Amino acid sequence: MSAASPAGRSAQSVPVSARRADAPHTSMFLRMLMRAAVLRRGRAASALLAMVVAAAVATAMMNLYVDVQAKLRTEFRSYGANIVIAGKDGASLPPDALARVDQALAGKGLAAPFAYVVARTVNGQPVVVAGTDFARVQNLDHWWSVSAWPSAPQQALVGAHAQSVVSPDSKPFPLTFQGHTLDLTPAGTVQTGAAEDGRVYISLADFLAWTGIDPSTIEVAANGSPAEVNAALRTLSQTLPTADVRPVRQIVEGEARVLGKTRATLYAAAVLIILTSALCVLATLTGWVFDRRKDFAIMKALGASESLVSGFFAAEAAALGAVGALLGFAFGIGIAAWIGRVNFHAPVVPRFSVLPWILVGSIGVALLSALLPMSLLRRVEPAIILKGE
Amino acid sequence: MFARLLYESFRRQKRRKLLAGIAITLGVAVATAMIAVATDIGDKISRELRSYGANLLVTPQEDSLDVEIGGLNLKPPSDGAFLDEADLPKIKGMFWRNNIVGFSPMLPATVAVGDGNSTLKAPLLGTYFAHTITFGKESFVTGVRTTHPWWNVQGDWPRDESQDVLVGERLAAKLNKHGGDAIDLAGENHRIAGILSTGAGEDDEIVAPIALAQRIIGRPGAVRRVYVSALTKPEDALALRDPKTMNPELFDRWYCSPYVQSIAYQLQETIPHSHAEQIRQVAQNEGTVLSRIKGLMLLVTLAALFASALAVSAAMATAIFERRREVGLMKALGAGNFGVAALFFAESALLAILGGIAGYAIGITLAHQIGRSIFDADITIQPVLFPVILAIAVIVTFAGSAAAIRRAVQFDPVFALRGDA
Numbered sequence: 151m152s153a154a155s156p157a158g159r160s161a162q163s164v165p166v167s168a169r170r171a172d173a174p175h176t177s178m179f180l181r182m183l184m185r186a187a188v189l190r191r192g193r194a195a196s197a198l199l200a201m202v203v204a205a206a207v208a209t210a211m212m213n214l215y216v217d218v219q220a221k222l223r224t225e226f227r228s229y230g231a232n233i234v235i236a237g238k239d240g241a242s243l244p245p246d247a248l249a250r251v252d253q254a255l256a257g258k259g260l261a262a263p264f265a266y267v268v269a270r271t272v273n274g275q276p277v278v279v280a281g282t283d284f285a286r287v288q289n290l291d292h293w294w295s296v297s298a299w300p301s302a303p304q305q306a307l308v309g310a311h312a313q314s315v316v317s318p319d320s321k322p323f324p325l326t327f328q329g330h331t332l333d334l335t336p337a338g339t340v341q342t343g344a345a346e347d348g349r350v351y352i353s354l355a356d357f358l359a360w361t362g363i364d365p366s367t368i369e370v371a372a373n374g375s376p377a378e379v380n381a382a383l384r385t386l387s388q389t390l391p392t393a394d395v396r397p398v399r400q401i402v403e404g405e406a407r408v409l410g411k412t413r414a415t416l417y418a419a420a421v422l423i424i425l426t427s428a429l430c431v432l433a434t435l436t437g438w439v440f441d442r443r444k445d446f447a448i449m450k451a452l453g454a455s456e457s458l459v460s461g462f463f464a465a466e467a468a469a470l471g472a473v474g475a476l477l478g479f480a481f482g483i484g485i486a487a488w489i490g491r492v493n494f495h496a497p498v499v500p501r502f503s504v505l506p507w508i509l510v511g512s513i514g515v516a517l518l519s520a521l522l523p524m525s526l527l528r529r530v531e532p533a534i535i536l537k538g539e
Numbered sequence: 540m541f542a543r544l545l546y547e548s549f550r551r552q553k554r555r556k557l558l559a560g561i562a563i564t565l566g567v568a569v570a571t572a573m574i575a576v577a578t579d580i581g582d583k584i585s586r587e588l589r590s591y592g593a594n595l596l597v598t599p600q601e602d603s604l605d606v607e608i609g610g611l612n613l614k615p616p617s618d619g620a621f622l623d624e625a626d627l628p629k630i631k632g633m634f635w636r637n638n639i640v641g642f643s644p645m646l647p648a649t650v651a652v653g654d655g656n657s658t659l660k661a662p663l664l665g666t667y668f669a670h671t672i673t674f675g676k677e678s679f680v681t682g683v684r685t686t687h688p689w690w691n692v693q694g695d696w697p698r699d700e701s702q703d704v705l706v707g708e709r710l711a712a713k714l715n716k717h718g719g720d721a722i723d724l725a726g727e728n729h730r731i732a733g734i735l736s737t738g739a740g741e742d743d744e745i746v747a748p749i750a751l752a753q754r755i756i757g758r759p760g761a762v763r764r765v766y767v768s769a770l771t772k773p774e775d776a777l778a779l780r781d782p783k784t785m786n787p788e789l790f791d792r793w794y795c796s797p798y799v800q801s802i803a804y805q806l807q808e809t810i811p812h813s814h815a816e817q818i819r820q821v822a823q824n825e826g827t828v829l830s831r832i833k834g835l836m837l838l839v840t841l842a843a844l845f846a847s848a849l850a851v852s853a854a855m856a857t858a859i860f861e862r863r864r865e866v867g868l869m870k871a872l873g874a875g876n877f878g879v880a881a882l883f884f885a886e887s888a889l890l891a892i893l894g895g896i897a898g899y900a901i902g903i904t905l906a907h908q909i910g911r912s913i914f915d916a917d918i919t920i921q922p923v924l925f926p927v928i929l930a931i932a933v934i935v936t937f938a939g940s941a942a943a944i945r946r947a948v949q950f951d952p953v954f955a956l957r958g959d960a
Binding site: 197200203204206207210211214221228229230240266268276277278291292293294295312343344345347397398400401403404407411415418422423426429431433436437438440489493 | 736817828834
């Protein structure tokens with residue numbers, strides 16, 4: 151059939167005996183381990199492949215499970231503020247409130263101030279005018295559909311419903327509040343489908359100069375887990391003892407619910423996948439060890455003790471498990487990073503704290519799959535195995 | 540002869556076949572469960588996303604401008620236009636009725652609250668709590684308990700046909716009232732069923748069945764606005780187009796897709812003199828969150844499929860590798876390469892089909908288990924999944940066996956029989 155194979159064998163077998171003579175006398179145990187891996191490359195490789203795949207998938211799932219929650223939380227921040235700070239009974243907050251909030255958040259969130267008055271149009275129609283910081287709102291409230299953000303003083307962002315009342319033809323319009331008149335140019339319109347549609351938004355500087363009223367509300371989007379949001383809530387109420395600091399339950403509870411379900415699904419998937427890969431490894435490795443019952447019988451026939459033979463197979467399995475775990479860990483981190491990049495446009499940070507778990511798990515499964523067939527073989531006489539029955 | 544070889548191979552090598560079969564079954568079970576969950580997760584999560592509340596708001600078309608600050612409406616309650624409560628059941632008759640999770644009509648009013656000697660003006664909100672409406676033969680329960688799931692009541696929810704009310708927690712603290720107390724509203728005595736906590740403007744209000752609010756402002760059947768919670772499909776290019784500029788065919792496609800825009804359009808058609816609009820904070824973000832979670836599950840499923848494919852391949856390769864001696868014997872007795880390969884492939888196919896069927900059964904059980912324990916709802920399994928899974932199982936098993944079979948067949952029978960295998 152294939153001429154290459156016998157030729158290769160005989161060519162190999164002569165130098166093997168020559169090599170044996172002057173080979174360094176390393177421990178027989180180690181040499182047996184090495185030879186077993188080299189001579190049965192095909193089998194060893196397929197067992198290793200199963201091991202690597204299982205370890206890789208387990209690593210990827212564990213990494214994802216830990217990291218995805220943080221990733222999803224940043225997505226949930228696009229729902230906007232989860233904390234509202236308001237003056238008690240509609241009173242204004244202290245003038246330095248926003249600076250204090252920014253300091254308390256320390257970069258772990260966004261805040262936008264709002265001040266409200268009811269002003270009158272030329273026809274005496276009441277309309278709510280809000281003063282705010284447009285740059286902050288733009289970052290906080292992504293869902294606002296704005297045709298053009300105001301960029302100069304005395305420009306206004308007009309709500310889609312308010313437009314027909316204050317400036318139906320998009321011309322400059324005056325608004326009066328307590329006898330003071332402010333001339334405004336509409337820069338664009340805002341549409342949200344909520345109360346914002348009925349308001350006129352102007353910059354905080356214009357608002358303050360016009361009405362002399364400080365913001366009464368600060369909307370805060372605090373980042374992080376529920377515990378971190380609660381901590382932010384406590385810090386904020388300590389920072390502003392005179393104000394009312396409340397979580398926005400609609401946002402906080404909705405997020406907790408959706409995140410909880412997603413996490414549970416991911417957890418179920420992780421458990422399922424890890425368990426299956428472990429069982430597949432078990433099946434493959436058990437078969438592998440079982441097939442080497444001849445080696446086992448020869449060793450015993452040559453006088454090896456039971457514990458030595460068991461130790462040999464266990465060491466082999468442990469080595470396979472460790473190598474598989476390390477390779478798999480590297481692949482798994484790659485898979486997790488790829489999923490993070492494709493889905494969240496941010497790589498999943500490798501977590502080395504997962505590595506010991508993977509190592510222990512892999513070696514454990516490998517040992518189990520080596521010792522399981524061993525306990526079966528132990529009862530059989532070597533002669534019967536060697537006879538081929 | 541072929542059939543007998545096949546039969547004997549399974550009969551005599553039960554352990555090996557069992558191991559390979561277990562690997563295939565497990566791989567297929569995980570693949571099935573993951574695919575079933577991943578294809579249905581969009582539906583399940585979009586239901587969970589409804590806990591963010593209504594994503595559509597219906598208001599009267601000719602409404603005057605709201606003058607509202609911090610949930611407090613400064614516009615006189617009887618001012619402006621109203622919708623008719625009698626039109627609301629029609630919502631369950633529109634094209635996308637099954638996508639409407641719930642709706643709540645709202646009617647704000649102001650009421651004089653007497654607490655013994657002094658009175659105080661307090662805002663009152665009339666709504667449905669869990670109101671049963673009937674449209675045709677169907678009945679449907681809707682109200683704030685569906686559309687505003689974050690509303691929390693200490694005590695009991697009032698019944699919609701009763702005269703009981705809820706008092707917001709901050710107003711209750713101000714009035715020093717508790718659940719079960721009596722409260723005097725506009726000269727009538729009412730029972731406080733419970734104390735309401737929402738974390739928003741309703742904490743300073745009285746929330747009552749809508750009929751009470753209608754009686755207070757003297758307008759039976761009046762509704763100021765309706766919050767509608769609907770399951771929608773994430774926006775795409777078609778969703779954003781103006782329906783007026785579409786040709787009839789495109790319009791039909793737009794109309795028959797559950798975009799938030801087309802549901803708003805249908806609500807406007809259904810309720811006379813109304814204007815329906817998406818609440819962008821809820822509606823716009825839904826799509827992003829949904830696509831992230833769906834994408835995540837899809838990628839995890841891909842990883843799971845890849846892993847099960849490799850595991851099955853490894854198991855098959857192992858199973859065949861150890862049978863080189865058999866191959867040698869067959870070839871020594873005159874079997875051709877083709878015959879030997881055919882036998883092995885037939886064995887693989889049989890294993891794949893048996894393992895595939897068992898794995899599929901286990902997989903759908905797992906998927907149902909996941910659906911029930913996590914989402915309290917069954918995972919919908921597409922019937923097409925079964926042939927797809929079987930095909931995948933056969934292909935993966937073949938791919939995994941092919942290399943091993945090739946090597947086994949090419950091995951010289953002399954060496955195989957001598958025991959060098």
